Amino acid sequence: MSGTKKIKLFFNIEGKESNIEVEVKRPTMAIRDKVLIEQERFHEELATINLHYPMTNQMIDKAQKVRKEYSDKNLEITETELQTKLTADLNSLSIAEMNKQAESQKQDIYRLECKLNLSIAKIIIDPTKLLANQKEEFATDIDSDFWQNTDMDEVEEAVIFFRRNNRI
Amino acid sequence: MRSKKQLSFFVETTESDDDLIRFTNSFEAFEQTRLNHEKKSYWNAFNLVPTQEEVGIALGSKYFNKVICEFAANGNASEFHRLYNEVAASEVWEYIAIRTAVNYLPKDNNYHEPLTGE
Numbered sequence: 001m002s003g004t005k006k007i008k009l010f011f012n013i014e015g016k017e018s019n020i021e022v023e024v025k026r027p028t029m030a031i032r033d034k035v036l037i038e039q040e041r042f043h044e045e046l047a048t049i050n051l052h053y054p055m056t057n058q059m060i061d062k063a064q065k066v067r068k069e070y071s072d073k074n075l076e077i078t079e080t081e082l083q084t085k086l087t088a089d090l091n092s093l094s095i096a097e098m099n100k101q102a103e104s105q106k107q108d109i110y111r112l113e114c115k116l117n118l119s120i121a122k123i124i125i126d127p128t129k130l131l132a133n134q135k136e137e138f139a140t141d142i143d144s145d146f147w148q149n150t151d152m153d154e155v156e157e158a159v160i161f162f163r164r165n166n167r168i
Numbered sequence: 169m170r171s172k173k174q175l176s177f178f179v180e181t182t183e184s185d186d187d188l189i190r191f192t193n194s195f196e197a198f199e200q201t202r203l204n205h206e207k208k209s210y211w212n213a214f215n216l217v218p219t220q221e222e223v224g225i226a227l228g229s230k231y232f233n234k235v236i237c238e239f240a241a242n243g244n245a246s247e248f249h250r251l252y253n254e255v256a257a258s259e260v261w262e263y264i265a266i267r268t269a270v271n272y273l274p275k276d277n278n279y280h281e282p283l284t285g286e
Contacts, residue, residue: 026256027185029233036226166257167186 027166042116053105114152120159188258197269
């Protein structure tokens with residue numbers, strides 16, 4: 001018999017704090033498969049995001065190659081020298097533009113990771129234990145005010161714990 | 169800084185479901201059944217449905233798990249759905265292990281006393 005698995009949800013809505021204890025669903029084969037499907041979807045979407053930023057990927061690849069060349073020769077390269085070298089190679093975009101793209105890509109990936117964790121949290125938590133208004137908020141999309149103001153690090157921690165514990 | 173609406177999670181667990189699956193898979197029932205199947209057919213229940221190599225980890229795992237549940241349900245459709253959707257994976261494996269042990273038939277009729285070391 002599997003042990004008790006519980007998640008505590010602490011709500012702080014409009015300054016009024018409340019907390020409820022919600023049981024995580026049993027790690028059934030259906031739950032395991034749903035988590036894997038979300039994981040696979042995440043990788044597909046990640047690949048699509050990366051395709052949208054070909055220049056940053058090109059820059060990262062080239063930066064790795066340049067760093068390797070230097071380390072093979074036992075030489076050190078400063079960030080300025082590296083950027084100069086990369087600009088010479090990829091002169092279609094300025095360094096500032098590339099950095100902007102890299103930042104944008106990073107944000108897209110972070111958002112995708114949040115979406116993955118949120119999807120898994122929704123799969124593993126039993127919503128029948130939530131109060132009506134909490135259930136409504138919990139079921140909203142990642143873009144909702146509720147989830148936008150939620151600490152995603154803690155959602156991620158819960159999801160990682162569940163997955164590690166059940167090797168999913 | 170705490171936001172206006174904040175949600176925190178804490179997960180408590182006493183046992184890992186995966187540890188229970190590993191424990192169940194180590195039962196002698198499975199080992200003896202494997203030893204009794206000297207000549208195995210290439211085709212079996214697991215590769216007659218789409219496999220992970222063919223259709224990816226998620227879909228392949230789904231069919232693998234469904235075959236496991238069908239073994240446990242023994243042709244009972246409602247039991248199959250219950251096992252897949254409501255029962256922890258470790259309990260499905262445990263059920264199969266117990267059934268394998270109960271249904272075990274030795275290949276030869278020789279009775280071998282386990283060695284006691286005395």
